[in-house]
Amino acid sequence: MDHVVETTIAFDRPACLPLRREIHALRARLEHVSGDSWHCGDVERDLRAQRALLRTVVDESPDLIVMKDHEGNFLLCNKPVADFYGTTPDDMVGKHDGDYSATPEQAEFFRRNVIEIMARGETVVVFEDSTDDRTGETRHFKSIKKPFMGDDGLPRILVIAHDITDITRAQQQVQESERRLSYVLNVTGEGVWDWDLATDRLQHNQRWYELLGYEKADLSSTLADFDHCVFDQDRDAVKLAINRCLQGHGAYRHEHRMRRKDGSVIWVLERGDVVERDAEGRPLRMVGSFSDVTERRLAEAETQRLAFFDPLTGLPNRRLMLDRLEHAIGNSARTSGYGALLFIDLDNFKDLNDTKGHAAGDTLLKQVGQRLSGCLRQADTAARMGGDEFVVIVENLGADAMQAATHAESVATMVLREIGMPYDIDGATCCSTPSIGIVLFGAPDDTADELLKRADFAMYQAKSAGRNTLRFYDPAMQEAMLARAALETSLRAGLQRGEVEIYLQPVVDAERRVVGAEALARWQHPERGNVPPAEFIPLAEQCGLIHQLGGHVLQAACDQLVRWSRSPASSTLKISVNVSARQFHQADFVRQVTDIIDRSGARADLLKLELTESVLLDDVEATIVKMTELKAHGVCFSIDDFGTGYSSLAYLKRLPLDELKIDRSFVADVLTHPNDATIVRTILALAQAFSLDVVAEGVETEEQRQFLMQHGCALFQGYLFGRPVAVGQFELTGD
Numbered sequence: 245m246d247h248v249v250e251t252t253i254a255f256d257r258p259a260c261l262p263l264r265r266e267i268h269a270l271r272a273r274l275e276h277v278s279g280d281s282w283h284c285g286d287v288e289r290d291l292r293a294q295r296a297l298l299r300t301v302v303d304e305s306p307d308l309i310v311m312k313d314h315e316g317n318f319l320l321c322n323k324p325v326a327d328f329y330g331t332t333p334d335d336m337v338g339k340h341d342g343d344y345s346a347t348p349e350q351a352e353f354f355r356r357n358v359i360e361i362m363a364r365g366e367t368v369v370v371f372e373d374s375t376d377d378r379t380g381e382t383r384h385f386k387s388i389k390k391p392f393m394g395d396d397g398l399p400r401i402l403v404i405a406h407d408i409t410d411i412t413r414a415q416q417q418v419q420e421s422e423r424r425l426s427y428v429l430n431v432t433g434e435g436v437w438d439w440d441l442a443t444d445r446l447q448h449n450q451r452w453y454e455l456l457g458y459e460k461a462d463l464s465s466t467l468a469d470f471d472h473c474v475f476d477q478d479r480d481a482v483k484l485a486i487n488r489c490l491q492g493h494g495a496y497r498h499e500h501r502m503r504r505k506d507g508s509v510i511w512v513l514e515r516g517d518v519v520e521r522d523a524e525g526r527p528l529r530m531v532g533s534f535s536d537v538t539e540r541r542l543a544e545a546e547t548q549r550l551a552f553f554d555p556l557t558g559l560p561n562r563r564l565m566l567d568r569l570e571h572a573i574g575n576s577a578r579t580s581g582y583g584a585l586l587f588i589d590l591d592n593f594k595d596l597n598d599t600k601g602h603a604a605g606d607t608l609l610k611q612v613g614q615r616l617s618g619c620l621r622q623a624d625t626a627a628r629m630g631g632d633e634f635v636v637i638v639e640n641l642g643a644d645a646m647q648a649a650t651h652a653e654s655v656a657t658m659v660l661r662e663i664g665m666p667y668d669i670d671g672a673t674c675c676s677t678p679s680i681g682i683v684l685f686g687a688p689d690d691t692a693d694e695l696l697k698r699a700d701f702a703m704y705q706a707k708s709a710g711r712n713t714l715r716f717y718d719p720a721m722q723e724a725m726l727a728r729a730a731l732e733t734s735l736r737a738g739l740q741r742g743e744v745e746i747y748l749q750p751v752v753d754a755e756r757r758v759v760g761a762e763a764l765a766r767w768q769h770p771e772r773g774n775v776p777p778a779e780f781i782p783l784a785e786q787c788g789l790i791h792q793l794g795g796h797v798l799q800a801a802c803d804q805l806v807r808w809s810r811s812p813a814s815s816t817l818k819i820s821v822n823v824s825a826r827q828f829h830q831a832d833f834v835r836q837v838t839d840i841i842d843r844s845g846a847r848a849d850l851l852k853l854e855l856t857e858s859v860l861l862d863d864v865e866a867t868i869v870k871m872t873e874l875k876a877h878g879v880c881f882s883i884d885d886f887g888t889g890y891s892s893l894a895y896l897k898r899l900p901l902d903e904l905k906i907d908r909s910f911v912a913d914v915l916t917h918p919n920d921a922t923i924v925r926t927i928l929a930l931a932q933a934f935s936l937d938v939v940a941e942g943v944e945t946e947e948q949r950q951f952l953m954q955h956g957c958a959l960f961q962g963y964l965f966g967r968p969v970a971v972g973q974f975e976l977t978g979d
């Protein structure tokens with residue numbers, strides 16, 4: 245028996261007053277009132293009529309009415325009870341609920357319940373269930389159970405049962421829905437609120453308090469308290485969203501921050517809507533909920549950071565920089581003001597990275613990033629492009645080009661100074677200088693791509709000008725850039741078409757015997773004719789073609805060695821090949837050279853690689869490693885243009901060198917400029933001390949040859965002995 249509740253009810257009349265005494269009392273009162281004496285037969289008739297009426301009333305009642313004896317058996321039942329149990333009222337007299345469709349448990353409950361109530365002698369309301377014979381379903385009743393005393397002195401009970409099944413079910417459904425709703429809300433973790441606008445009272449579910457770390461008692465449940473929890477900077481936006489909803493714009497959905505009791509801040513997704521309005525459409529009630537979306541927001545922020553910021557320096561990355569640059573270009577065009585783009589490349593970063601390790605390189609880059617940011621105004625952007633390249637966007641430089649350039653220059657100068665200051669890397673002091681290219685922007689047709697190219701180009705000019713300096717891009721550079729682009733295209737094609745070949749220039753000994761040759765690249769351009777290497781070698785370096793070009797020259801040199809090896813007169817001749825910085829620093833340079841040597845079948849010890857001092861100084865440790873590996877393969881090394889750079893004797897000692905080449909500028913003036921003569925003599929003495937061969941380049945006169953010979957030079961190269969000639973025209977005598 246589900247859900248049985250008993251309620252005691254107080255009635256006017258004592259429940260145990262016997263019915264017969266009541267009839268006598270009634271008759272006496274009637275006689276007294278009418279002054280007549282009543283005959284027994286009249287009273288009996290009257291009573292019968294009353295009983296018939298009562299029976300009709302009882303049978304017509306929608307409630308179930310029964311009278312039970314002291315054992316719980318039926319004394320009287322109305323028609324709805326009989327219908328409920330699938331029988332007739334008369335049939336029920338003397339039986340009990342267990343004889344009909346009530347389950348044994350229900351029947352036992354009814355019996356014990358009425359016996360108890362009769363014993364207590366108090367009217368009671370009981371909520372109870374019974375089984376409908378017609379449908380077999382359990383129905384719920386609210387029963388008034390009124391005990392009274394029978395004529396025979398035994399207790400009886402009147403039960404009037406009101407069928408509340410529909411109401412109960414409706415209530416159960418409501419409870420079930422509420423239970424489900426609260427389950428769903430708990431599962432989803434929603435904090436729910438319900439705002440009564442008339443009273444300004446807000447009600448919240450438990451989760452609402454939990455999410456904000458409050459106890460119910462902490463807040464007064466008014467809108468002001470909710471307001472207080474909204475993050476200061478988000479308050480206006482939240483109010484706006486709620487007001488729009490109140491004004492009838494429909495449900496709102498808004499993400500904002502809330503401040504928890506402990507001061508921490510969470511991100512919430514809040515939804516709300518007006519659920520009740522008065523006849524005039526004025527809002528009366530609004531409900532809503534919010535969920536904690538902090539984790540998602542943090543994940544989004546992290547994704548954003550990774551997508552747009554360089555993880556090492558924390559500066560905007562290339563992608564974000566491009567976006568900002570496009571905005572800056574747009575702003576400049578709109579306001580007719582100038583902005584500047586600075587392209588910054590660290591001069592000797594690779595050195596540090598290779599000698600001190602990548603961790604040290606990373607530390608340097610981080611510090612560079614910090615210093616760069618320190619040089620800028622809030623509105624400007626410093627970004628890392630990758631590697632050791634940075635970009636700075638300086639905006640709002642005014643409408644005057646000269647002033648804008650001056651300002652950009654002062655920013656760049658500050659960057660030069662700041663970045664050029666010594667760094668403390670793991671306790672050691674290091675230096676790193678930048679080369680900076682600057683381009684102004686402000687023209688409507690400026691594009692980010694083009695500006696970057698120009699700034700990059702100007703940065704290269706700064707490098708060429710000796711590094712640790714800045715250069716502006718100017719229109720003349722633009723022309724050079726276009727020409728360079730055209731040249732690059734045709735060099736690429738030229739290499740494919742075999743337009744690049746080698747010329748050989750003899751190297752002779754003191755007796756003018758040819759002991760070898762230098763291979764010099766020549767580009768036979770279909771329209772421009774013979775393009776000098778000074779023009780296309782730097783280009784090939786810049787556009788990355790040097791790898792291909794260098795390989796091509798090496799291959800040609802090795803092929804020539806193999807041809808010479810077939811004749812005794814030429815089998816010991818050496819060939820020197822120029823190797824440029826970018827080519828040498830290619831990661832697989834050693835393999836490229838050894839592959840070519842091995843494939844061609846040339847003798848490695850007859851191949852000499854000419855490196856300039858700048859190649860050696862660029863990245864000393866890596867250079868030593870590569871040279872040592874090639875040396876182990878038999879390859880020889882020469883320092884080209886010796887004396888023009890800043891070679892440190894300490895490095896010279898560590899390099900596996902075979903030869904120094906005295907730069908032709910010293911040779912040219914050796915007879916006329918005492919300083920050059922001194923330099924030449926010093927180089928010769930130095931070479932002797934280090935047991936290195938020396939080749940004097942650019943020897944054009946017999947006097948120069950005599951001077952060089954007198955001071956111990958044994959090998960010569962220059963027009964005096966032969967100009968560079970095509971391989972087929974090369975002769976074995978050096979006249």
Ligand SMILES: Nc1nc2c(ncn2[C@@H]2O[C@@H]3COP(=O)(O)O[C@H]4[C@@H](O)[C@H](n5cnc6c(=O)[nH]c(N)nc65)O[C@@H]4COP(=O)(O)O[C@H]3[C@H]2O)c(=O)[nH]1
Pocket residue numbers: 749763764765766776777778781794797821822823824854884885908941942943944961962963964968
């Ligand atoms: N005034 C004068 N000049 C003389 C005399 N004897 C030789 N020369 C020139 O001096 C340059 C010597 O080559 P370099 O110093 O290695 O200088 C070379 C070298 O640095 C570079 N180069 C040439 N070929 C290649 C190559 O295949 N690879 C690389 N990486 N660089 C190359 O181009 C530079 C210029 O080469 P070239 O124009 O062929 O110029 C050659 C040569 O023609 C002389 O008596 N008087």
